[in-house]
Amino acid sequence: MEIVAVVALLALLEYIVFAALVGRARGLYQVAAPAVTGHPVFERYFRVQQNTLELLVVFLPSLWLFGHYLSPTWAALLGAVFLLGRVLYLRGYVADPKRREIGFGLSVLPILVLLLGGLWGALRAAL
């Protein structure tokens, strides 16, 4: 499971970079806390971070349980697709909110496989 732990921690590192980009955008576009609106480009960075947060809550437990019940190697490979999908999501969304679709798909698809695979593995072990 070490390789699964490495992928999980890399996903958290990627998320911290996204959060730092929001902090930088707050300064660049002069959006003073506690506001989270006020400049469209700031809002894009903010939504990328929020969306990544929303997905990490599903990604991390699903990654872990898929790795535990089915295969650590496949869990890590699917996790690597998620890491890449998030980079494409960030780049697409900041360029134009309509261009976030491919990165979104490449983030959500591996999560669905990890979640449903983990559920199948846990059910098989429980019954």
Added chain:
Amino acid sequence: MEIVAVVALLALLEYIVFAALVGRARGLYQVAAPAVTGHPVFERYFRVQQNTLELLVVFLPSLWLFGHYLSPTWAALLGAVFLLGRVLYLRGYVADPKRREIGFGLSVLPILVLLLGGLWGALRAAL
């Protein structure tokens, strides 16, 4: 702990359904990204998803540690109450924000029992 894993993954599946309902509401009520306000019914679906995210971060570790230190069966039963509470919360909130109270209580109560029970179990094992 397989039954605890199943309940955890079902909670994540339920959350994904809530997130998909936000996406659908975005289209129906024409709230273009990155905005998250603009139509009251969209905002209700969005707040249901956000509130579920806020609770899942407490629910999942508490469920796991309660199951580990006290009882997997009771953890799974309390988790099932949470799953039901979230459905009632969604239905109440979308109908009228003031009618979200029962579903909220049925989501938060099992979390508090899981959290405090897990804390007691971990303290007992530590001392």
Added chain:
Amino acid sequence: MEIVAVVALLALLEYIVFAALVGRARGLYQVAAPAVTGHPVFERYFRVQQNTLELLVVFLPSLWLFGHYLSPTWAALLGAVFLLGRVLYLRGYVADPKRREIGFGLSVLPILVLLLGGLWGALRAAL
């Protein structure tokens, strides 16, 4: 790892207190759901809770994996710094958003140590 579990659950308890303070501020400053803006002091409490949510998603897995691969005792000590940092962050932010910096640093620094330490430990175990 019992001591790590205790710190993790105390962090969740602290977060629930922050969430309850948002609920109280909603009543005090008359911000009716689903709105999350409308009064600056309400918004500060809300942002404290949201920021804590954003950090917990990184804190909890990093705490756990640092404890697993390196040292449960050091994980628990770094976690205690995070717990304290969050209290300072709350007090500073509510008084004046510009005074949230010290508490923010004391929350983020232990997380970075836990994350990078955990990553190093997992890589060392994997190779």
